[in-house]
Amino acid sequence: MCTVCGCGSGEVKIGGAVRPRGAARKPAATRAWKALGEHQHEHVHPDGTRHSHPHEHPHDHDHMHDAEPTAAMAHVEDGEGHLHFGAGPAHAHVPGLSQAQMVKIERDILGKNDLQAEANRRWLAERGIFALNLVSSPGSGKTTLLVRTINELAGRVPVAVIEGDQQTEFDAERIRATGAPALQINTGKGCHLDADMVGRAFERMDLAERSLLLIENVGNLVCPAAFDLGEAHKVAILSVTEGEDKPLKYPDLFAAADLLLLNKVDLLPHLAFDVERAIGYARRVNPDVQVIRTSAVSGEGIAEWLAWIERGLAGRA
Protein backbone atom coordinates (compact mmCIF):
# COMPACT_ATOMS: atom_id res chain seq x y z
CA MET A 1 0.00 0.00 0.00
CA CYS A 2 1.25 3.42 -0.87
CA THR A 3 1.77 5.56 2.17
CA VAL A 4 1.36 8.67 0.09
CA CYS A 5 -1.77 8.29 -1.96
CA GLY A 6 -3.08 4.87 -1.08
CA CYS A 7 -2.74 3.56 -4.59
CA GLY A 8 -1.54 0.03 -5.01
CA SER A 9 -2.12 -3.24 -6.72
CA GLY A 10 -5.40 -4.98 -6.46
CA GLU A 11 -8.15 -6.31 -8.57
CA VAL A 12 -9.05 -4.24 -11.59
CA LYS A 13 -12.47 -4.82 -13.07
CA ILE A 14 -13.16 -3.78 -16.62
CA GLY A 15 -16.83 -3.89 -17.46
CA GLY A 16 -17.37 -6.22 -14.54
CA ALA A 17 -14.68 -8.78 -15.51
CA VAL A 18 -11.88 -9.24 -13.02
CA ARG A 19 -8.30 -8.85 -14.13
CA PRO A 20 -5.65 -9.56 -11.52
CA ARG A 21 -2.97 -6.94 -11.80
CA GLY A 22 0.55 -8.06 -12.45
CA ALA A 23 -0.50 -11.39 -13.98
CA ALA A 24 0.21 -10.17 -17.49
CA ARG A 25 3.79 -9.03 -17.01
CA LYS A 26 5.75 -10.51 -19.87
CA PRO A 27 9.48 -10.34 -20.21
CA ALA A 28 10.55 -8.29 -23.20
CA ALA A 29 13.59 -8.92 -25.35
CA THR A 30 16.74 -7.12 -24.26
CA ARG A 31 17.43 -5.80 -27.70
CA ALA A 32 14.23 -3.82 -27.64
CA TRP A 33 15.65 -1.69 -24.89
CA LYS A 34 17.13 1.60 -25.72
CA ALA A 35 20.43 1.82 -23.93
CA LEU A 36 21.41 5.43 -23.96
CA GLY A 37 24.99 4.71 -22.92
CA GLU A 38 27.21 7.50 -21.74
CA HIS A 39 25.67 10.87 -21.70
CA GLN A 40 26.23 14.17 -20.08
CA HIS A 41 24.17 15.54 -17.27
CA GLU A 42 24.19 19.15 -16.44
CA HIS A 43 23.87 19.76 -12.75
CA VAL A 44 22.74 23.11 -11.52
CA HIS A 45 23.40 23.73 -7.89
CA PRO A 46 21.24 25.88 -5.66
CA ASP A 47 23.87 28.61 -5.65
CA GLY A 48 23.49 28.83 -9.41
CA THR A 49 26.77 27.19 -10.33
CA ARG A 50 26.54 24.54 -12.95
CA HIS A 51 28.68 21.77 -14.25
CA SER A 52 28.39 18.93 -16.67
CA HIS A 53 29.85 15.50 -16.31
CA PRO A 54 29.36 12.10 -17.82
CA HIS A 55 26.81 9.93 -16.23
CA GLU A 56 29.22 7.34 -14.96
CA HIS A 57 31.39 8.86 -12.34
CA PRO A 58 32.56 8.04 -8.87
CA HIS A 59 30.63 9.72 -6.13
CA ASP A 60 31.11 10.20 -2.48
CA HIS A 61 28.17 8.54 -0.86
CA ASP A 62 26.65 8.55 2.50
CA HIS A 63 25.25 5.14 3.10
CA MET A 64 22.48 3.83 5.19
CA HIS A 65 23.28 0.16 5.02
CA ASP A 66 21.74 -2.12 7.59
CA ALA A 67 18.97 0.39 8.05
CA GLU A 68 15.43 -0.86 7.61
CA PRO A 69 13.78 1.44 5.11
CA THR A 70 10.66 2.99 6.48
CA ALA A 71 8.69 5.94 5.29
CA ALA A 72 9.58 7.78 8.45
CA MET A 73 13.31 7.21 8.07
CA ALA A 74 15.34 10.37 7.67
CA HIS A 75 17.36 10.12 4.50
CA VAL A 76 20.94 11.10 3.99
CA GLU A 77 21.66 13.29 1.05
CA ASP A 78 25.05 14.38 -0.19
CA GLY A 79 25.90 17.39 -2.30
CA GLU A 80 25.12 15.56 -5.52
CA GLY A 81 21.77 14.47 -4.22
CA HIS A 82 22.16 10.75 -3.82
CA LEU A 83 19.95 8.81 -1.50
CA HIS A 84 20.58 5.30 -0.35
CA PHE A 85 18.17 2.91 1.21
CA GLY A 86 18.05 -0.74 2.00
CA ALA A 87 20.11 -3.36 3.70
CA GLY A 88 22.21 -4.69 0.87
CA PRO A 89 25.91 -5.57 1.08
CA ALA A 90 28.59 -2.90 1.17
CA HIS A 91 28.25 -0.79 -1.86
CA ALA A 92 30.56 -0.43 -4.83
CA HIS A 93 29.60 1.11 -8.14
CA VAL A 94 32.35 -0.89 -9.81
CA PRO A 95 32.15 -4.47 -8.64
CA GLY A 96 35.41 -5.72 -7.20
CA LEU A 97 36.34 -9.35 -6.88
CA SER A 98 32.79 -10.57 -6.49
CA GLN A 99 30.70 -12.04 -9.28
CA ALA A 100 28.52 -8.98 -9.23
CA GLN A 101 28.12 -7.03 -12.43
CA MET A 102 26.53 -3.73 -13.27
CA VAL A 103 23.69 -4.12 -15.77
CA LYS A 104 22.84 -0.93 -17.63
CA ILE A 105 19.12 -0.35 -18.06
CA GLU A 106 18.34 3.34 -18.66
CA ARG A 107 14.57 2.96 -18.89
CA ASP A 108 11.82 5.32 -17.82
CA ILE A 109 9.83 3.89 -14.95
CA LEU A 110 6.58 4.81 -16.68
CA GLY A 111 7.97 3.83 -20.09
CA LYS A 112 5.67 0.85 -20.40
CA ASN A 113 2.62 3.02 -19.82
CA ASP A 114 3.89 5.53 -22.35
CA LEU A 115 4.35 2.80 -24.98
CA GLN A 116 0.83 1.50 -24.44
CA ALA A 117 -0.49 5.07 -24.53
CA GLU A 118 1.15 5.57 -27.92
CA ALA A 119 -0.45 2.34 -29.14
CA ASN A 120 -3.83 3.60 -27.90
CA ARG A 121 -3.25 6.93 -29.62
CA ARG A 122 -2.51 5.20 -32.94
CA TRP A 123 -5.57 2.97 -32.54
CA LEU A 124 -7.76 6.03 -31.95
CA ALA A 125 -6.22 7.99 -34.82
CA GLU A 126 -6.82 5.14 -37.27
CA ARG A 127 -10.52 5.35 -36.45
CA GLY A 128 -10.73 9.14 -36.22
CA ILE A 129 -11.85 8.92 -32.61
CA PHE A 130 -11.30 12.10 -30.58
CA ALA A 131 -10.54 11.07 -26.99
CA LEU A 132 -10.52 13.33 -23.94
CA ASN A 133 -9.22 12.38 -20.49
CA LEU A 134 -11.18 14.24 -17.81
CA VAL A 135 -9.19 14.70 -14.62
CA SER A 136 -10.28 16.36 -11.38
CA SER A 137 -10.87 15.83 -7.70
CA PRO A 138 -13.85 13.68 -6.66
CA GLY A 139 -17.18 15.41 -7.03
CA SER A 140 -16.10 18.28 -9.29
CA GLY A 141 -19.04 17.48 -11.55
CA LYS A 142 -17.46 15.29 -14.24
CA THR A 143 -20.30 12.83 -14.70
CA THR A 144 -22.98 15.53 -14.56
CA LEU A 145 -21.10 17.47 -17.24
CA LEU A 146 -20.69 14.34 -19.39
CA VAL A 147 -24.41 13.60 -19.19
CA ARG A 148 -25.21 17.15 -20.29
CA THR A 149 -22.57 16.99 -23.06
CA ILE A 150 -23.99 13.72 -24.41
CA ASN A 151 -27.52 15.09 -24.38
CA GLU A 152 -26.45 18.23 -26.23
CA LEU A 153 -24.50 16.28 -28.84
CA ALA A 154 -27.25 13.68 -29.37
CA GLY A 155 -27.94 13.14 -33.04
CA ARG A 156 -24.83 15.11 -34.07
CA VAL A 157 -21.84 13.09 -32.88
CA PRO A 158 -21.66 9.51 -31.57
CA VAL A 159 -20.31 9.60 -28.00
CA ALA A 160 -18.99 6.77 -25.82
CA VAL A 161 -17.69 6.93 -22.28
CA ILE A 162 -15.11 5.07 -20.20
CA GLU A 163 -15.74 5.57 -16.49
CA GLY A 164 -12.94 5.12 -13.98
CA ASP A 165 -13.76 4.74 -10.29
CA GLN A 166 -12.30 2.61 -7.53
CA GLN A 167 -15.66 0.96 -6.92
CA THR A 168 -19.28 0.86 -8.22
CA GLU A 169 -20.97 1.03 -11.62
CA PHE A 170 -22.90 4.16 -10.62
CA ASP A 171 -21.32 6.55 -13.08
CA ALA A 172 -21.53 4.16 -16.06
CA GLU A 173 -25.21 3.65 -15.24
CA ARG A 174 -25.77 7.42 -15.21
CA ILE A 175 -24.18 7.62 -18.67
CA ARG A 176 -26.13 4.63 -20.04
CA ALA A 177 -29.34 6.33 -18.95
CA THR A 178 -28.65 8.89 -21.70
CA GLY A 179 -28.50 6.08 -24.27
CA ALA A 180 -24.74 6.40 -24.83
CA PRO A 181 -22.55 3.30 -24.38
CA ALA A 182 -20.39 3.34 -21.25
CA LEU A 183 -17.83 0.93 -19.86
CA GLN A 184 -16.96 1.06 -16.18
CA ILE A 185 -13.41 0.34 -15.05
CA ASN A 186 -13.09 -0.29 -11.31
CA THR A 187 -9.49 0.25 -10.31
CA GLY A 188 -9.85 -1.35 -6.87
CA LYS A 189 -7.13 0.23 -4.77
CA GLY A 190 -5.66 2.03 -7.81
CA CYS A 191 -6.13 5.76 -7.83
CA HIS A 192 -5.88 6.43 -11.56
CA LEU A 193 -6.55 4.85 -14.94
CA ASP A 194 -3.53 3.63 -16.90
CA ALA A 195 -3.00 3.08 -20.61
CA ASP A 196 -3.26 -0.68 -20.30
CA MET A 197 -6.70 -0.54 -18.67
CA VAL A 198 -7.93 1.84 -21.35
CA GLY A 199 -6.48 -0.27 -24.18
CA ARG A 200 -8.34 -3.28 -22.80
CA ALA A 201 -11.49 -1.23 -22.58
CA PHE A 202 -11.23 -0.43 -26.32
CA GLU A 203 -11.34 -4.17 -27.08
CA ARG A 204 -14.59 -4.52 -25.18
CA MET A 205 -16.30 -1.50 -26.70
CA ASP A 206 -17.72 -1.14 -30.15
CA LEU A 207 -16.47 2.38 -30.77
CA ALA A 208 -17.82 4.17 -33.84
CA GLU A 209 -15.43 5.76 -36.30
CA ARG A 210 -15.25 9.54 -36.17
CA SER A 211 -16.75 9.63 -32.72
CA LEU A 212 -16.06 11.27 -29.39
CA LEU A 213 -14.65 9.16 -26.54
CA LEU A 214 -14.88 10.73 -23.10
CA ILE A 215 -12.74 9.09 -20.43
CA GLU A 216 -13.67 10.05 -16.88
CA ASN A 217 -10.59 9.37 -14.77
CA VAL A 218 -10.67 8.42 -11.11
CA GLY A 219 -11.33 11.51 -8.99
CA ASN A 220 -7.81 12.40 -7.81
CA LEU A 221 -5.74 15.54 -8.33
CA VAL A 222 -2.41 13.71 -8.14
CA CYS A 223 -1.80 10.44 -9.96
CA PRO A 224 -3.85 10.82 -13.17
CA ALA A 225 -1.47 13.62 -14.18
CA ALA A 226 1.40 11.17 -14.72
CA PHE A 227 -0.42 8.55 -16.78
CA ASP A 228 -0.89 9.20 -20.48
CA LEU A 229 -3.86 7.15 -21.71
CA GLY A 230 -3.40 8.01 -25.38
CA GLU A 231 -5.94 10.83 -25.28
CA ALA A 232 -5.86 13.89 -27.53
CA HIS A 233 -6.12 16.20 -24.52
CA LYS A 234 -6.38 16.09 -20.77
CA VAL A 235 -9.21 18.31 -19.57
CA ALA A 236 -8.94 19.45 -15.94
CA ILE A 237 -12.13 20.29 -14.10
CA LEU A 238 -12.01 22.55 -11.06
CA SER A 239 -15.28 23.32 -9.37
CA VAL A 240 -15.61 26.64 -7.62
CA THR A 241 -16.32 25.02 -4.26
CA GLU A 242 -12.80 23.57 -4.14
CA GLY A 243 -10.84 26.81 -3.60
CA GLU A 244 -8.70 28.93 -5.91
CA ASP A 245 -5.43 27.48 -4.69
CA LYS A 246 -5.75 23.96 -6.17
CA PRO A 247 -3.66 24.68 -9.30
CA LEU A 248 -0.72 25.61 -7.06
CA LYS A 249 -1.30 22.80 -4.58
CA TYR A 250 -1.61 20.12 -7.29
CA PRO A 251 0.38 21.70 -10.13
CA ASP A 252 1.17 18.56 -12.13
CA LEU A 253 -2.45 17.92 -12.95
CA PHE A 254 -3.16 21.49 -14.05
CA ALA A 255 0.10 21.61 -16.01
CA ALA A 256 -0.82 18.42 -17.89
CA ALA A 257 -4.19 19.75 -19.09
CA ASP A 258 -4.79 21.66 -22.32
CA LEU A 259 -8.20 22.89 -21.18
CA LEU A 260 -9.47 23.88 -17.75
CA LEU A 261 -13.17 23.84 -17.07
CA LEU A 262 -13.98 26.07 -14.12
CA ASN A 263 -17.14 24.28 -13.14
CA LYS A 264 -20.29 24.88 -11.07
CA VAL A 265 -20.07 28.63 -11.74
CA ASP A 266 -23.81 28.81 -10.97
CA LEU A 267 -22.70 28.66 -7.31
CA LEU A 268 -20.44 31.73 -7.48
CA PRO A 269 -23.02 34.13 -5.95
CA HIS A 270 -22.96 31.98 -2.80
CA LEU A 271 -19.18 31.76 -2.48
CA ALA A 272 -16.12 33.96 -1.96
CA PHE A 273 -14.31 32.17 -4.80
CA ASP A 274 -12.05 34.54 -6.78
CA VAL A 275 -12.28 33.40 -10.40
CA GLU A 276 -9.43 35.58 -11.69
CA ARG A 277 -7.11 34.39 -8.95
CA ALA A 278 -7.87 30.72 -9.73
CA ILE A 279 -7.22 31.29 -13.44
CA GLY A 280 -4.03 33.20 -12.62
CA TYR A 281 -2.75 30.27 -10.57
CA ALA A 282 -3.60 27.83 -13.35
CA ARG A 283 -1.72 29.98 -15.88
CA ARG A 284 1.27 30.15 -13.55
CA VAL A 285 1.74 26.38 -13.81
CA ASN A 286 0.46 26.23 -17.39
CA PRO A 287 0.76 29.56 -19.25
CA ASP A 288 -1.02 28.26 -22.35
CA VAL A 289 -4.02 26.57 -20.72
CA GLN A 290 -7.41 27.51 -22.15
CA VAL A 291 -10.19 28.17 -19.65
CA ILE A 292 -13.95 27.85 -19.98
CA ARG A 293 -16.36 28.68 -17.14
CA THR A 294 -19.06 26.04 -17.07
CA SER A 295 -22.15 24.96 -15.21
CA ALA A 296 -24.13 21.87 -16.01
CA VAL A 297 -26.96 23.36 -13.97
CA SER A 298 -27.33 26.83 -15.55
CA GLY A 299 -25.85 25.81 -18.89
CA GLU A 300 -23.28 28.62 -18.79
CA GLY A 301 -20.24 27.87 -20.95
CA ILE A 302 -21.69 24.65 -22.33
CA ALA A 303 -21.92 26.05 -25.87
CA GLU A 304 -18.28 27.12 -25.68
CA TRP A 305 -17.26 23.68 -24.38
CA LEU A 306 -19.20 21.97 -27.20
CA ALA A 307 -17.57 24.28 -29.75
CA TRP A 308 -14.13 23.35 -28.36
CA ILE A 309 -15.01 19.65 -28.73
CA GLU A 310 -16.29 20.15 -32.28
CA ARG A 311 -13.08 21.92 -33.26
CA GLY A 312 -11.15 18.94 -31.92
CA LEU A 313 -13.37 16.49 -33.79
CA ALA A 314 -12.92 18.47 -36.99
CA GLY A 315 -9.15 18.37 -36.53
CA ARG A 316 -9.30 14.59 -36.39
CA ALA A 317 -11.99 13.76 -38.88
Add this chain to the structure above:
Amino acid sequence: MHEMSLAEGVRGIVEETVAAQGLRAVKAIVLEIGELSSVEPDALAFCLEAVLRDTVAEGARIEIERIAGAGWCLECDRTVPLAQRYDACPNCGGYRVQPTAGTEMRVRELEAD
Protein backbone atom coordinates in the same frame (compact mmCIF):
# COMPACT_ATOMS: atom_id res chain seq x y z
CA MET B 1 2.81 11.13 -6.00
CA HIS B 2 1.88 7.58 -6.92
CA GLU B 3 4.93 5.92 -5.40
CA MET B 4 3.33 2.48 -5.32
CA SER B 5 2.62 2.57 -9.06
CA LEU B 6 6.18 3.68 -9.67
CA ALA B 7 7.52 0.90 -7.45
CA GLU B 8 5.51 -1.61 -9.49
CA GLY B 9 6.97 -0.10 -12.65
CA VAL B 10 10.47 -0.56 -11.27
CA ARG B 11 9.70 -4.15 -10.31
CA GLY B 12 8.44 -4.83 -13.85
CA ILE B 13 11.65 -3.46 -15.37
CA VAL B 14 13.80 -5.39 -12.91
CA GLU B 15 11.93 -8.65 -13.56
CA GLU B 16 12.21 -8.21 -17.33
CA THR B 17 15.94 -7.59 -17.04
CA VAL B 18 16.43 -10.56 -14.74
CA ALA B 19 14.55 -12.87 -17.14
CA ALA B 20 16.20 -11.54 -20.29
CA GLN B 21 19.74 -11.66 -18.94
CA GLY B 22 19.42 -14.76 -16.77
CA LEU B 23 20.48 -12.96 -13.59
CA ARG B 24 20.46 -14.90 -10.32
CA ALA B 25 20.26 -12.16 -7.73
CA VAL B 26 19.88 -8.42 -7.75
CA LYS B 27 21.99 -6.72 -5.10
CA ALA B 28 21.30 -3.10 -5.90
CA ILE B 29 18.92 -1.04 -8.00
CA VAL B 30 20.09 2.40 -9.09
CA LEU B 31 17.34 4.91 -9.87
CA GLU B 32 17.46 8.46 -11.15
CA ILE B 33 14.71 10.60 -9.69
CA GLY B 34 14.80 14.24 -10.70
CA GLU B 35 14.13 16.88 -8.11
CA LEU B 36 11.23 18.27 -10.15
CA SER B 37 9.50 14.89 -10.48
CA SER B 38 7.32 15.23 -7.35
CA VAL B 39 8.34 11.75 -6.24
CA GLU B 40 9.09 11.27 -2.55
CA PRO B 41 12.29 9.16 -2.47
CA ASP B 42 11.58 7.86 1.03
CA ALA B 43 8.12 6.73 0.05
CA LEU B 44 9.38 5.16 -3.18
CA ALA B 45 12.08 3.21 -1.31
CA PHE B 46 9.47 2.08 1.21
CA CYS B 47 7.09 0.90 -1.53
CA LEU B 48 9.94 -0.83 -3.36
CA GLU B 49 10.88 -2.79 -0.28
CA ALA B 50 7.31 -4.07 -0.17
CA VAL B 51 6.87 -4.91 -3.88
CA LEU B 52 10.30 -6.58 -4.23
CA ARG B 53 9.52 -9.13 -1.52
CA ASP B 54 9.58 -12.67 -2.93
CA THR B 55 11.47 -11.61 -6.05
CA VAL B 56 15.16 -12.13 -6.81
CA ALA B 57 15.59 -8.49 -5.87
CA GLU B 58 14.24 -8.93 -2.35
CA GLY B 59 16.33 -6.87 0.06
CA ALA B 60 18.28 -5.20 -2.75
CA ARG B 61 19.94 -1.92 -1.89
CA ILE B 62 18.05 0.99 -3.42
CA GLU B 63 20.18 3.89 -4.59
CA ILE B 64 18.38 7.02 -5.66
CA GLU B 65 20.33 9.64 -7.54
CA ARG B 66 18.64 13.02 -7.48
CA ILE B 67 19.07 15.15 -10.58
CA ALA B 68 18.90 18.87 -9.98
CA GLY B 69 16.19 20.87 -11.69
CA ALA B 70 16.89 23.27 -14.53
CA GLY B 71 14.72 24.95 -17.09
CA TRP B 72 14.85 27.02 -20.23
CA CYS B 73 13.42 30.49 -19.68
CA LEU B 74 11.71 31.75 -22.84
CA GLU B 75 12.05 35.36 -21.67
CA CYS B 76 15.73 35.21 -20.73
CA ASP B 77 16.58 32.84 -23.56
CA ARG B 78 18.82 30.71 -21.36
CA THR B 79 18.97 27.82 -18.90
CA VAL B 80 18.20 28.72 -15.30
CA PRO B 81 18.24 26.61 -12.11
CA LEU B 82 14.85 25.50 -10.83
CA ALA B 83 14.31 24.35 -7.26
CA GLN B 84 10.69 23.38 -7.91
CA ARG B 85 8.77 22.45 -11.01
CA TYR B 86 6.60 25.55 -11.24
CA ASP B 87 8.88 28.15 -9.73
CA ALA B 88 9.38 31.49 -11.42
CA CYS B 89 12.60 32.14 -13.32
CA PRO B 90 15.16 33.27 -10.73
CA ASN B 91 16.42 35.82 -13.25
CA CYS B 92 13.31 37.57 -14.61
CA GLY B 93 10.53 36.32 -12.32
CA GLY B 94 8.48 35.00 -15.24
CA TYR B 95 6.72 31.64 -15.35
CA ARG B 96 7.51 30.69 -18.95
CA VAL B 97 10.18 28.20 -17.95
CA GLN B 98 10.32 24.78 -19.64
CA PRO B 99 11.97 22.15 -17.44
CA THR B 100 15.04 20.68 -19.15
CA ALA B 101 16.45 18.61 -16.27
CA GLY B 102 15.09 17.22 -13.05
CA THR B 103 11.90 15.53 -14.27
CA GLU B 104 13.61 12.13 -14.70
CA MET B 105 12.10 8.95 -13.26
CA ARG B 106 14.39 6.22 -14.53
CA VAL B 107 15.90 2.88 -13.68
CA ARG B 108 19.56 3.40 -14.50
CA GLU B 109 21.21 0.10 -13.67
CA LEU B 110 21.29 -3.00 -11.52
CA GLU B 111 24.08 -4.62 -9.62
CA ALA B 112 23.52 -8.33 -10.03
CA ASP B 113 24.99 -11.81 -9.99
